[in-house]
Amino acid sequence: MTDPGEETEEGPPAEPTLGELAASLERANHAVDEHEQLLHELLEFLSARPDGPWTWRTLTGERREQLWIELYDWVGWLDARYLRYLGEDYRIVEQWYRHPVLVELFTALMVSHRAAYQGAKTPPSFDLVEWHERCLWPTFARIKALKLLPSKTPESGEWDGPVALPTHENDESFAEFSGEDVLLHPDADTDDREA
Secondary structure, three states, X not given: OOOOOOEEOOEEXXXXXXXXXXXHHHHHHHHXXXXXXXXXXXXXXXXXXXXXXXXXXXXXXXXXXXXXXXXXXXXXXXXXXXXXXXXXXXXXOOOHHHOHHHHHHHHHHHHHHHHHHOOOOOOOOOHHHHHXXXXXXXXXXXXXXXXXXXXXXXXXXXXXXXXXXXXXXXXXXXXXXXXXXXXXOOOHHHHHHHO
């Protein structure tokens, strides 16, 4: 049996029968249904992660636990593969996870490493060099410049993390300021309606 419209050995395409058209339509409907289901599942997945899978601010429960495990494992790999060979200037404290800024920087470094090394790219590229030159070394330069780690590992091995200064939140003042700012910068379509 030939597909509708397919050229045969005898010459021009054979006219499809009604049964062949019905079967072809059925296959197309089935493929559309499968794609629709996949799109629905993808939308559900993305809706459950509105800020992405690496946004500590919004992660909770099992997803947060999975990221902690993944990050802890990755930082262990980073320490074993690179940092232990670079001297004391690059040593991280055992309880680095107590420092929220380090957690964010290491998460970003891990995600960029994954993009460079685990992507499905087959042609050669500069991604691996880029990760080292634009991610790894600048991140550690920043960690050192900001003095995010203690200069010496505590003798006990315990580290409670950095001293946290008080935050400067003033919801009332912010609401007043942002409300005034919004009034000074209305949407373009609002200006057109009032004119």
